[in-house]
Structure formats: C-alpha cells, structure tokens
Amino acid sequence: MIRIFTFGVGLLLMAGGVAAEPPAKVLFGAEQRPSEQRPAPLGSYARGCLAGAEPLVETGPRWQAMRLSRNRNWAHPNAIRFVERLSQAAVDIGWNGIYVGDMSQPRGGPMLTGHRSHQIGLDMDIWLLPPARLDLSARQRENISSLNVRSNDHKSVNANWLPSHMALLRAAAKDPAVARIFVAGAIKMKLCADATGDRRWLRKIRPWWGHNTHFHVRLNCPRGANGCVEQDPIPRGDGCAAAEWWVTDALAPPAPAPPPPNAPAHVPKPELTMASLPTQCAGVLAAR
Numbered sequence: 419m420i421r422i423f424t425f426g427v428g429l430l431l432m433a434g435g436v437a438a439e440p441p442a443k444v445l446f447g448a449e450q451r452p453s454e455q456r457p458a459p460l461g462s463y464a465r466g467c468l469a470g471a472e473p474l475v476e477t478g479p480r481w482q483a484m485r486l487s488r489n490r491n492w493a494h495p496n497a498i499r500f501v502e503r504l505s506q507a508a509v510d511i512g513w514n515g516i517y518v519g520d521m522s523q524p525r526g527g528p529m530l531t532g533h534r535s536h537q538i539g540l541d542m543d544i545w546l547l548p549p550a551r552l553d554l555s556a557r558q559r560e561n562i563s564s565l566n567v568r569s570n571d572h573k574s575v576n577a578n579w580l581p582s583h584m585a586l587l588r589a590a591a592k593d594p595a596v597a598r599i600f601v602a603g604a605i606k607m608k609l610c611a612d613a614t615g616d617r618r619w620l621r622k623i624r625p626w627w628g629h630n631t632h633f634h635v636r637l638n639c640p641r642g643a644n645g646c647v648e649q650d651p652i653p654r655g656d657g658c659a660a661a662e663w664w665v666t667d668a669l670a671p672p673a674p675a676p677p678p679p680n681a682p683a684h685v686p687k688p689e690l691t692m693a694s695l696p697t698q699c700a701g702v703l704a705a706r
Contacts, residue, residue: 459645
C-alpha cells in the first residue's frame with residue numbers, strides 16, 4: 419500500500435512504511451502558478467526547471483495557445499518574444515497567425531504526461547494547421563486537431579503539405595534565437611528537395627520521431643543564463659544526406675537479437691527525482 423503525505427510544497431510517498439522520493443514530475447505537475455523569481459532556465463532541456471516563468475497570452479493578436487487545460491502555456495520570456503516574432507512571420511506569408519501547442523509548465527520541470535523535454539521554458543510546439551480563425555473558445559481548443567502532413571508510409575509528405583509550411587519553417591530557422599527545430603523525417607526530406615538559394619537554415623531542421631502535425635522549436639540558452647545547459651552543436655552541413663535514414667532504414671529496422679540465456683529482465687529507466695535535477699530546482703518549487 420502506498421500513502422501520500424504533503425508538507426507545504428513537499429510530497430512524501432510512504433511504501434510499506436518506508437519513505438520514497440517521489441518522481442519530480444509529480445511535484446512540478448502539481449504547481450499551477452510560476453515562482454515569483456527572476457526568469458531563469460535551470461539545467462538542460464530534458465533535465466531542469468524554470469524560475470519566473472511568463473505566460474503566453476492565451477489569445478494574442480496573431481496566435482492562440484491550444485489545449486489550455488494542460489496549463490503548459492508558460493515559458494521563459496525569450497520564448498514569448500519568439501512566438502510574437504514567428505506569428506508576425508506567419509502573417510507575412512499569408513497565414514492568419516499560428517496555433518501554439520505545449521510550451522512548459524508554470525515552473526518547468528518534468529511533465530506528468532508527454533514530453534521528456536520542455537523543462538526549462540525554451541521549447542515550444544507550433545501546429546502545422548494554418549489557423550482559419552483566432553477566436554476559438556477554450557472548449558474548441560481542446561477538441562480541434564492539427565494537420566498531419568506526412569504520408570501513411572512515413573516516407574514523404576502528403577497533400578496537406580503547403581509551400582507556406584516551408585516558408586514558416588524557414589522563418590523560424592533563420593531566427594537567431596533558435597537552436598534547432600524538430601520535424602518528421604519526411605518533412606526534412608521535402609525541405610531538402612525544395613529549398614533553393616541560401617540553404618544554411620536547413621542545418622537547424624532536425625528529423626525526429628513523430629512531429630508530423632507540429633514542429634518543435636528549441637531556443638538557445640539566453641545570454642548570461644549561467645544555469646542553462648546547451649545541447650551539443652549541430653553537425654556541419656545541411657543534414658540532408660543523413661536525413662535519408664529517417665525515410666528508409668529507420669522505417670524497417672532489423673529484428674532485435676534474442677537476449678542471451680539467463681539475461682536479467684529489462685529494467686525501465688528510472689523516473690527523474692529532485693536529486694536528478696539542478697539543486698536550484700528545489701528553490702523554484704519552494705518559492706512563492
């Protein structure tokens with residue numbers, strides 16, 4: 419039997435009378451408001467937290483935040499400013515604006531469901547659905563779906579793909595604040611096939627599993643944010659040759675080798691705990 423006791427912002431799990439440290443996602447997922455601290459991303463994109471988060475206005479002049487029930491429209495101020503810039507770029511290419519999916523929780527950190535990253539307020543999902551309107555109700559934002567632009571065999575884009583999708587991705591990738599953008603492999607290959615002129619922006623477009631209904635923007639650590647941990651630099655080149663793997667071998671991997679006799683059972687990867695995160699994250703949880 420497991421019992422849960424809460425003490426202020428703390429939480430203690432008792433299993434068989436023995437105290438157990440709860441997963442960090444339980445603690446951060448329970449926070450409904452940001453900390454009253456100076457904005458600061460702490461740790462890495464998939465192992466950190468966010469002090470002093472700023473909310474993305476639920477309905478802005480050129481955007482709407484989606485799935486409001488998740489309470490994930492929080493971010494570092496740099497991410498809010500990026501949404502403002504990208505939404506203007508969307509208008510410039512002929513869209514009404516953009517729909518913004520998950521950003522971060524009020525205090526960042528691991529999430530109860532979904533993303534492994536999005537923990538320090540510098541990640542955000544931008545829907546590939548060009549908005550028909552920007553006055554959706556909260557209920558409509560829960561029920562509307564984005565646009566799948568990938569074919570059923572995962573090898574190419576489908577008829578939902580528009581030239582304006584490439585224009586929007588190009589605008590996002592050219593923003594100096596952007597570190598990388600994750601898309602489905604088929605999208606990367608389409609961009610590689612169609613891009614002309616200066617192709618340097620393609621380097622930031624990185625194929626990754628899923629990402630066929632949205633693209634995931636990751637920003638660089640803000641200048642002077644000493645507690646923020648950048649990813650390794652992107653490899654040189656436009657990444658187009660390497661991206662072919664995502665629409666070929668990645669779709670038909672060889673069968674795994676059978677485990678050796680008497681091999682130990684697979685042990686799931688342990689959940690992140692507060693001890694796994696930067697020490698400052700305890701202060702973020704404890705702050706008003």
